[in-house]
Amino acid sequence: MTAVTGTHDEDAAHPANGLDEVVHQRVRLGILTITHEARRVEFGYLRTQLELTAGNLSKHLSVLEEAGLIEVEKGYEGRRGRTWITLTALGAKALADEIGRLKKLIARVEDR
Amino acid sequence: MTADSMPAANDPRRLLSELRALAHRVRLEQRMTWVALLVLAAVTFAAIPVDWFAMQVRCHPDGSCEFARQGMLYYWPPATLLAYGAIAFFYLRAARARGLGTRVLPYAITGAVTTVVFPAAWLAVHLYFQSHPYPDGPLPYWYFVLDRLVMPWGMIGVTLLLLAWLERSLALLLFTSGYLVLVLLVLPMSDGFGAPHFGIRAGMAVPQVIAGVVLLLGAAGFRAVQRRHR
Structure with missing residues (x-):
């Protein structure tokens, strides 16, 4: 993943260095943001809002679940299967950290 | 939104x-x-007959009257608990139907907590004036504002402020500010409109009707805006 490039002497302090490979991705950030705001979100809602195919969304959810950032709960409502996604404490922290780093990055770009 | 980094x-x-x-x-x-405004309007309207019929009025030969609004004390705590419970239920149900969770629980809990403030404040004032003489001169203005704030209509405003914060809704914040100005500074919610235009019961009922109508109009307005957005 290429984020923002900088000179060698700046690298240690550059906010781009702290960007999390798992979180720093548009769709996954979108999933975390929606889940954070909604507390709990259904698979279908995420698919509609993020304009993804079911397979594509599933892949992203798997990455986030493996990283311990979300929990996926499958169940039934009547005969209809429903999948609910909740954010873990680790996921909430990862999202807050990532947004903080993005803001720092913007500030750094503006300072130049 | 795309899958690109x-x-x-x-x-x-x-x-x-x-x-x-x-x-x-x-x-x-x-x-x-x-929905929240509609439910709160409904409990406000339902309180009016309770207040009217349960009010004890005792008039003296010199024309002065004493009144006790005991009905309010028994009606509002369970009514507000039911109202906030119903609001939380409708919020959760609607959010779930859309595939979302919701964070209305802090609102419902605050509603339940503020429910206790009204009878507690009433009891405190009642106990205070049992052992202290009632002041001869007019009471300070802040006393009336504080009195109206701890009454159910003021508490409704406080919980609506919390809802505005939870929903990050500027429109609800503005509506609630107007509502609070009305019930704290304009309408005589605690002592009612006086003679010669109104009797004691009617004088108490009219401010409640106005507060209820404002909540109802708010509900209609927010409903119309929501329908337009979806």
């Missing part, structure tokens, strides 16, 4: 803006402001 230096701004838009859309989907 960030390709350019100016992307963080766009990404943050997209995330804010997503969060805002979720909040809009979760909002059921009109």
Whole structure:
């Protein structure tokens, strides 16, 4: 993943260095943001809002679940299967950290 | 939104803006402001006959009258508990139907807590004036404002402020500010409109009717706006 490039002497302090490979991705950030705001979100809602195919969304959810950032709960409502996604404490922290780093990055770009 | 990672230096701004838009859309989907206002209008209207018929009025030969609004004390605590429970239920049900969770629980809990404030304040004032003489001169203005704040209509305003914060809704904040000005500074919610235009019971009922109508109009307004957005 290429984020923002900088000179060698700046690298240690550059906010781009702290960007999390798992979180720093548009769709996954979108999933975390929606889940954070909604507390709990259904698979279908995420698919509609993020304009993804079911397979594509599933892949992203798997990455986030493996990283311990979300929990996926499958169940039934009547005969209809429903999948609910909740954010873990680790996921909430990862999202807050990532947004903080993005803001720092913007500030750094503006300072130049 | 695409599955690409960030390709350019100016992307963080766009990404943050997209995330804010997503969060805002979720909040809009979760909002059921009109339901909260409708339920609160309903309990306000239902309180009027309770207050009217349960009010004890004792008039003296010199024309002065004493009144006790005991009905309010028995009606409002269970009514507000039921109202906030119902609001939480409708919020959760609507959000679930859209595939979302919601964070209305803090609102319901605050509603339940503020329910206790009204009878507690009434009891404190009652006990205070049992052992202290009633002041001869007119009471200070802040006393009336504080009195109205701890009454059920003031407490409704306080919980609506919390709802406005939870929903990040500027419109509800503005509506609630207007409502609070009305019930704290304009309408005589605690002592009613006086003679010669109104009797004691009617004088107490009219401010409640006005507060109820304002909540009802608010519900209709927020409902109309929500329908237009969806």
